[in-house]
Amino acid sequence: METAEQIRDRLLARFPGAEITVVTNPGLSAQHSLLLGSPHARAIAQFLRDDPTLRLDQCSNVTGVDWPEKEIIDTVKVTVPDPAGGPPKVIEQKNKRLTPAYLEVVYHLYSIALRHGPVVIRTRTGNRSDQVDVPSLTPVWRSCEFQEREVFDLFGVSFSGHPDLRRILMWDGFKDYPMRKDYVDPDDYEWEPTPHDEVLARAKVHYPATPAAPEPKA
Amino acid sequence: MLGSGIIKGLAVTAKNLAGSFHDPARYVTQEFPEVQPQLPENSRNFPFLVADDGADPMGTLRCVACQICEKECPPQCIYIEKSKDKKPDAAGKLQLYPAVFAIDTSVCMSCQICVEVCPFDAIKMDQVFAIATTDRFNGLLLNREQLAKSNQYYHSIHPTEATEVDARLAAERKAAEEKARAAAAAKAAAPKPAAPPPPQPPA
Amino acid sequence: MLASGSAAAPFSSASVRPVHDEFHGDLLEVSMGPHHPSTHGVFRMMVTLDGETIVRLKPVFGYLHRNHEKLGENTTYLGSMPYTDRLDYLCSMTNNWAYALAVEKLAGLVPPERAEYIRIILAELTRLINHSGLIGFLMQDTGCSGTPLMYAFREREKVLDLFEALSGSRMMCNYQRFGGCRVDLTPAWVDSARRLVDAFPRFLDEFEALLTGNEIFMARTQGVGRLSPELAVNAGLTGPVLRATGVGHDLRKVDAYGLYPRFDFRVPIGAHGDTYDRYMIRVLEMRESVQILQQALRDLPAGPIMDPKAKLRGLRPKAGEAYGRIEGAKGEIGFFLISDGSPNPYRYRIRPPSFINLTVLEDLCLGHTVADAVIILGSIDIVLGEVDR
Missing domain, CATH: 3.30.460.80 (NADH:ubiquinone oxidoreductase Nqo5 subunit)
Known part of the structure; x- marks a missing residue:
């Protein structure tokens, strides 16, 4: 082919x-x-x-x-003449640019x-x-x-x-x-008994009266 | 002849009906609660934690709270908190242990990835399947005490695999002991030890 | 007015209402599903009827949508493997293989010979249970209630026992890994697989004696849901549905992935593209699968089952993209992955065969009756876990 x-x-x-x-x-x-x-x-x-x-x-x-847009940093070497009259210096310049989003x-x-x-x-x-x-x-x-x-x-x-x-x-x-990539899921949360902090924090906002999550005692 | 296909098909069903009374190949259902299924050795359901000593499961968990399984678990159903202090493990080395180890079996999908990634052979798959509970929230969240099962139990459900694991762990332990002994010998041979020798594991 | 497909709520009392149209007199719009027993899951067909003849049909789905592709972008490469089991939950082994193949293309892994043999054995066993199960369901749709389905499930049970003995789970096997397989076959497993494969033709003979010559079945399926090869190719159909139209397209031959070129088997193709051909193709494919299985179990080489370069955790393929596809039981199942060098795929796309095969559902059903639509849908072979993802 x-x-x-x-x-x-x-x-x-x-x-x-x-x-x-x-x-x-x-x-x-x-x-x-x-x-x-x-x-x-x-x-x-x-x-x-x-x-x-x-x-x-x-x-x-x-x-x-x-x-989505992504920031890309290009490093280019630029020769800058010395204002004091010395030899030109080579410095690294960092250029930020955004890739187009599509x-x-x-x-x-x-x-x-x-x-x-x-x-x-x-x-x-x-x-x-x-x-x-x-x-x-x-x-x-x-x-x-x-x-x-x-x-x-x-x-x-x-x-x-x-x-x-x-x-x-x-x-x-x-x-x-x-x-x-930038989608945020809606905050229509139902309390599920997972012991993960994030879930509990969100559950707390929605259900102030729910009992604390079961913490297995060590 | 029209209808011969149907008659042929009816003969097949008649044969199967008769066969279902005497031919084991055609009579395959089991009466479940009375006849318990014979699960194959590889069969898996939910994970459990292996404890070396069944009498003191909390003291002899193999888990060192490294949290690899927590990171790798695809549905994120494992929750681990590391301990503040250290306890000696089976080889006598001081290790962290899980202060909290919880598995949410309502989320767990029995994929066995935690078992595969565990470098300490501390988490294995159980075969218990009759685990209905009346409390859908707390009853399905298993904590450390509920998850811990003895090594003997592990041997009883996955004998081949457990024997391999035991052999491997014993070999590793032996290698570690020999290394420690060699290090100690080297240190003793040195003229002035800079620090007191580390506590030796019981031989 | 013809309502657009998903305008009405699934269970509104207005789901059956006459539609007035100046050309057709009284048309009736029926919402079949999503909980209709013949729709093979939560699937809805908005059917417009002129008398009992279908004049318009719009499939509506998405009731099982869980955005599987987003889940795949948010987990590691390994973490997506158990999720692929749940796409087409009757064929988890082939789903695993397709995903593993795509990742292997991306990461440059080569499974060893024994692993390729094991994959072929498991894929062909999957084809056996999918096709026999599907024929059972198809019979259920024609009104042949229970008997063929139970016979098919009796055989399926034996294969599922093999899967459980090997992978630990009957349906959610999670067995293939990138660069090989997870557990090795034991000699006892190979023996029982051989026994099962050798006994399978006997079951097929019995199944065919029950169904193939049955006059009622022929009357219900021959000439129903006829599909032209041109439309089938243009609409991207794959698998038995495409081959029933006479197009000899089988990825096992075309792409020659795995070690399939070593095996001697034929690709059955149909002549009419109707529902009966789609049934017959599946029966013949099962016979060919038995051939492949016998050869594979006979020639199974010894050796490792994992590529030594493969590692379980922390797979980070080089940036790039790959599309890997295999011939699943329902058609071409493919995975398109874009890697940006991180542990998670940047894009994780599944090409679901049953979703794309549904494209022609309306074309197949037009001019037929509602009862025919049910068996046409049955013969396309969809699993909603895969259609909705």
Whole structure:
């Protein structure tokens, strides 16, 4: 099977102007992936499915990944001229920067007809709050139908062009997105008799009259 | 012939019905409270703490309150408080002991990970399964006294495994004693010991 | 007005009410489930009926949702292993294997030969109990109450006894580890497994005499819930449901994971893609599993059962991601893991076969009656612990 770079080159020749980047996987499995820009994503997916040398007819797995902002400190060596007129000094400068926050959807594609795979493709949202649209690939692969609904439900990615985008595992009317990294579970706590401090402290707030937790005597 | 499939199927059920009176391969149910099940040796239910001496379980717990199991327990059902003082263990070495050791069996999922990660062979899986209680809160929270069971009991439920563990512990103890003896000999041979020799374990 | 799938509360008295539609006259919307005995768990189908014919069906689930993937992100790699038992609680051994395989890809561990054999033995035993149990449940759905299910459970019991003797637990085995297995097989265990495997074809013959030629069963299942291979592939179906449509896709052959290439077995495929084919595929797969088991128990090599590089605690795979999948009894069960080098996975995703196989439930049921919907659902083989996660 072609490598991710070869597929990218072929796609760029077919779709000039499309944003396609190879995301290398540093891990041992070496399953590299293709990051697709939203405008062309569906056309590219269609091409991947129908192209006779790839024929990725099965979209096996669809999932979301949440990447919140992360602070990265880059250390750079900067040469600073000495104001006193001496030789310039080399000092280490620490630059803080924030990685952009986005939600990512990962698709694992396989070919049943040609028995190869996986080709991993990814799409990313603009941010995590108001630009959460990515194109839905359900028109290309039916198997995305429930899985994209699940990503919508748990991550809050909005798939444009999905025929039936509703919550699937959580109930309608649920507000938050539980799989996001900054999700805080609601404080609707029921007292459970675990001897853990955190539980007891929270239980105390809710049930001031509950007897103290059983402390086994040493 | 239409219906022959059904007749063939009925013959199978008839054979099974007749067989259920005399053929042990077809009669497999047990009348539970009267006939107690024979559990295989590896069978597991909830964890218990091994005490070397059944007569004094609190004094001879193998647990040294290292809290590894507490950290590794997937549903976080173990709660340990370390003791302030130290007690000699079976090898005579001074060790901490758990002042509080509680397992919430309403949370425990019997996965055996605490047993696998324990470096002291102090926690093992029990086979008792008739553990219904009328108090769903405190009755399912087992404390140190309820959890401690003797090494003989461990031998009675997992004989192969317990024999292996005993052999390994004895070997470790012997190695430790020999090391201590060698260290003491080296110290005695030295011209001036900088500090008084450490208390020797009883041989 | 057609209510959207999950708008009504599960037990509202309005769950059965006529729906007026200018084209169809009186339609009836029925909420089947979530506590309907035929839905194999807490599963709900919002069915719109024209007379007794289904014109719309929306599955509703999530009643067992516990956000398993979040739990996986908050525990160590090892700590997630017992949780995978509880996904598809009939097939804990294959769930363990799929997860172990994904972590092994991520951490670069290679299980020794004996461990691979043990995994194959346990996975095929799991396939036997899943398929025989499923056929029992399917019969229950067709109205053949009790008898085939009890026969299947009688055999399942013997396999579960083997699992208990090996792993300590009958269903929540928690047996596989990254880079190998937890306990070694004893010769006595291998002997009893061999006895069970050798006796299994006799049970299958009996089971088939009871069911395969039964005219009522054929009338209820042949031509019901027909699925085209194109739709099956496009909808991501895997496992017996896909193979019943005539697509010869079995990961044991395609991915050749474990030591499956060493074994001589065939992949049965169907011709019509209907409910009867889905039943028949499972019977044939059990016969092939018996073949694999006999070879594995015969050739079981001696040796270690753990990769010497593997360690139990404090596994911190190098940053990266891996997708590992195996052919479970219900289809492709896969785990997608992203590691950032910490002891917990950054992302822990399960690809549940029964969840994705449900995608086509509506397509299969349209035009059939409610009684057929029940057996179509039964033949897809879902376990709600895995669908809802």
